[in-house]
Amino acid sequence: MAEKEVIRFNELGRALPDISPKVLSETLKNLESSGLITRKQFAEIPPRVEYSLTPLGHSLIPHIMNLIAWAVENYDVLRGR
Secondary structure (H helix, E strand, C coil): CCCCEEEHHHHHHHCCCCCCCCCHHHHHHHHHHHCCCEEEEEECCCEEEEEEEHHHHHHHHHHHHHHHHHHHCHHHHHHCC
8 A cells, every 4th residue: 555645445455365345444444543544435336435545654654664674584583493
């Protein structure tokens, strides 16, 4: 999601195939209520909903990337090897 300005629900579902639609929907609602994403609904048929990161959400990306880098760097230690 960080690479794209806007993403739709089904795109997220395809990118995260192991998550159920219900859990994805609940997670998106939580992220929206936390101010990390915005949700824009269009009055169309079929309904179209787009999600995008807020400035606060964008500010979290470098920290997540650092955490991922740390986890990759320490993978063997974390796995007990």
